[in-house]
Every structure is written in structure tokens, then in C-alpha cells.
Amino acid sequence: xxxxxxxxxxxxxxxxxxxxxxPIFRITGNVTHQVNNCDGNHYFSLQALPLLQLRGKNxxxxxxxxxxxxxxxxxFRLMFGISWVILLTSPVSAQTEGSLKLGIFPYVNPAQxxxxxxDFRALLEETLNHKVVMVTAPSFKDFIKRTRDNEYDYIMTAxxxxxxAEVRDGYVPIVHTMHKVQGVYLVRKDxxxxxxxxxxxxxxxxxxxxxxxxxxxxxxxxxxxxxDGVNITFRYTKTHNNAMYAPLRGESDASFTGVLLWQxxxxxxxxxxxxxxxxxxxxxxxxxxxxxxxxxxxxxxxxALLECHRTKAGKNYLNxxxxxxxxxxxxxxxxxxxxxxxxFLRE
Numbered sequence: 140x141x142x143x144x145x146x147x148x149x150x151x152x153x154x155x156x157x158x159x160x161x162p163i164f165r166i167t168g169n170v171t172h173q174v175n176n177c178d179g180n181h182y183f184s185l186q187a188l189p190l191l192q193l194r195g196k197n198x199x200x201x202x203x204x205x206x207x208x209x210x211x212x213x214x215f216r217l218m219f220g221i222s223w224v225i226l227l228t229s230p231v232s233a234q235t236e237g238s239l240k241l242g243i244f245p246y247v248n249p250a251q252x253x254x255x256x257x258d259f260r261a262l263l264e265e266t267l268n269h270k271v272v273m274v275t276a277p278s279f280k281d282f283i284k285r286t287r288d289n290e291y292d293y294i295m296t297a298x299x300x301x302x303x304a305e306v307r308d309g310y311v312p313i314v315h316t317m318h319k320v321q322g323v324y325l326v327r328k329d330x331x332x333x334x335x336x337x338x339x340x341x342x343x344x345x346x347x348x349x350x351x352x353x354x355x356x357x358x359x360x361x362x363x364x365x366x367d368g369v370n371i372t373f374r375y376t377k378t379h380n381n382a383m384y385a386p387l388r389g390e391s392d393a394s395f396t397g398v399l400l401w402q403x404x405x406x407x408x409x410x411x412x413x414x415x416x417x418x419x420x421x422x423x424x425x426x427x428x429x430x431x432x433x434x435x436x437x438x439x440x441x442x443a444l445l446e447c448h449r450t451k452a453g454k455n456y457l458n459x460x461x462x463x464x465x466x467x468x469x470x471x472x473x474x475x476x477x478x479x480x481x482x483f484l485r486e
Contacts, residue, residue: 238270239263242291244282244300245275247380247400256295258456263293266443267436278377279349283483286310293440294427299351299479301425301468306480309430313441315472316423316462321398322352324416327386332393335363335416339370341392344385347375351479355418356395380404387411399461422472423462441467 241260243252252275264271274291276282279300286294287308294304298320304310324343326332332341338360345353360371367373374391376382383396387408398417426444428437444465447453457463 302476319420322418345395
């Protein structure tokens with residue numbers, strides 16, 4: 140059946156939970172959205188708007204949502220504008236009680252976290268037969284602090300942050316994703332920058348040095364004689380997707396982001412962007428449990444994740460995220476990550 144130009148009837152229904160701890164706004168209930176069968180757009184139910192709550196003084200994370208809003212329908216943009224007023228005037232709701240907290244590190248904005256990992260939350264909930272809420276933080280720094288404070292029962296995090304959580308915070312590894320974490324350097328297609336050595340005297344946008352791929356890039360560029368503040372300028376941003384589009388926005392000569400993110404959401408700009416280099420690879424994201432989680436529950440989750448590629452829902456999730464599958468982290472991989480956690484142990 141062909142799709143007309145009229146507003147299509149929404150198709151697949153999906154519900155996700157996202158809770159954003161203070162000092163940022165949080166969604167305290169179900170956010171139901173419909174994925175249109177014709178154009179694939181996400182239509183969010185108005186019933187979700189009263190569930191949005193703003194905590195305290197900081198509202199900067201709302202701005203991170205604006206990029207997502209701009210890509211949605213005019214109707215959605217209008218409703219989000221209305222929700223902004225609701226966010227500012229709504230009273231603070233009580234923290235959800237009795238739920239397990241799944242912390243996802245903020246490598247993309249909150250809307251994208253829901254899109255990518257709502258199915259993962261649902262899998263945990265089904266496996267453990269217990270309500271699970273997805274939570275995040277406004278920055279890597281805040282996520283690391285909240286992990287240290289053991290706010291999360293389970294986490295999905297960057298490989299080196301998983302190692303840090305194990306060594307410093309007592310979290311127990313469950314599995315890691317089988318995709319490889321790797322950084323990619325991007326420039327505008329009409330740029331005169333052809334290879335990494337051409338970045339001399341240029342501005343390069345990337346996530347801050349707490350990110351493992353940023354540390355990998357700094358090491359790689361130092362080996363080429365390029366040092367921040369000497370003959371290249373690093374411009375830091377909060378998320379990898381913000382960094383990715385910096386050259387297209389005219390904010391820098393080049394950008395640096397994760398290969399996985401580039402493959403999943405960046406290649407729609409292939410006509411405008413060109414790859415000039417990549418970093419070495421390391422292991423994928425780690426899934427971990429707080430020390431308070433019972434061993435029996437950890438083993439249930441591990442079994443479910445190791446076998447999820449055999450189910451239709453699991454295959455869809457792995458394809459959507461690019462994770463391929465899950466595997467157990469071995470000691471050699473852990474030791475390789477030790478070089479990337481020193482920045483945190485010195486703090």
C-alpha cells in the first residue's frame with residue numbers, strides 16, 4: 140500500500156521509561172510514542188506531557204532535546220513548546236520508588252537513548268520480573284559521579300568507565316557488546332584536509348577527555364606531532380552527536396566521533412562529510428551490576444543477553460544499536476582498559 144501526502148495513520152506502538160535525575164528534568168512515567176509505518180517518524184502522545192518534570196535550577200539538558208525536536212513534525216515541535224511551559228511550572232514529583240535503575244551513559248541525547256535502548260530496558264524488566272526505569276545524567280562527569288555513588292542498579296557504559304566502575308566502585312561485569320569502540324575523524328567534503336597530518340593549525344571538535352575515544356585520539360595525534368594548544372586546537376562538546384556535525388555548522392575544521400554513532404545516524408550526511416582517519420579499536424560497551432544486586436539476578440541477566448540474538452526482539456535491538464551480540468569480558472581486555480582510567484583515579 141502506497142503512502143499518500145496526507146498525515147499517515149500511526150503504526151507500531153512502543154512504550155519506554157526514562158528518568159533523568161536532578162538537577163535536570165525527568166520523565167516519571169510511561170512515554171508512549173507511535174512509529175509511523177510510512178515515514179518512520181516518531182509521534183509522541185500528548186498524554187506523556189504531564190509526566191515531564193523539571194528539577195531545580197538547571198535546564199540545560201532541555202536544550203539537548205531541541206535538536207531532536209527540530210527533526211520531528213511541526214505538531215510535535217508545537218507541543219514540545221507547550222510542554223516547556225509545563226516543565227517550568229510543574230511541581231517536583233517524588234523519586235520513583237521500588238524500581239530498578241538502569242543507568243545509560245550519555246553518549247547521545249536523552250531522546251536518542253530512549254530510541255536506542257528502550258528495548259534493552261524492557262528485556263531487563265522481563266528477565267527480572269521487576270519494574271526497571273532507564274536513567275541518565277547531563278554529562279559524562281555527572282554519570283561517573285552517580286555511578287560512584289551507586290545510584291544505579293545496572294549500568295550500560297563506555298568500556299573504560301565500566302573498568303573504572305569495577306575497580307573503584309564495586310560494580311560487577313556482566314557482558315560487553317561485541318561491536319568495537321573506535322573513533323572516526325570527519326571533515327566537510329569540500330575541505331582541503333586530506334589526512335590526519337593536515338589537521339596542523341586546525342580546530343578539531345570532540346567530546347571531552349573523559350571519553351575513551353578522545354583519549355585514543357589524543358594519543359594518536361601526539362604520535363603525529365599534533366598537540367592541543369601548540370599546533371592544533373581541541374574544541375570540546377558534551378555529546379558525540381553534537382561533535383559529529385560541527386564542521387557542517389561551521390564551528391570547526393574537523394570533528395571526531397564514535398564509529399558506531401557515525402554508522403547509525405551520521406551517514407545520511409555522506410554527501411557533505413568525508414572520513415580522513417580512524418583510531419585503533421577497543422571492546423564495546425559494558426553492562427554491569429551494582430554489588431548489591433544478587434548473583435542470581437546477575438546470572439539471569441547475563442544468560443538473557445548472551446542469548447538475545449536468537450530472538451526476534453533481540454535481533455531487532457542489536458541491529459538498531461549496531462551491538463552485534465554480547466559476550467563476557469575477559470581479564471586481558473580489562474587490563475587493556477586500565478590505561479584509560481588513570482585520568483579518573485587522579486581526580
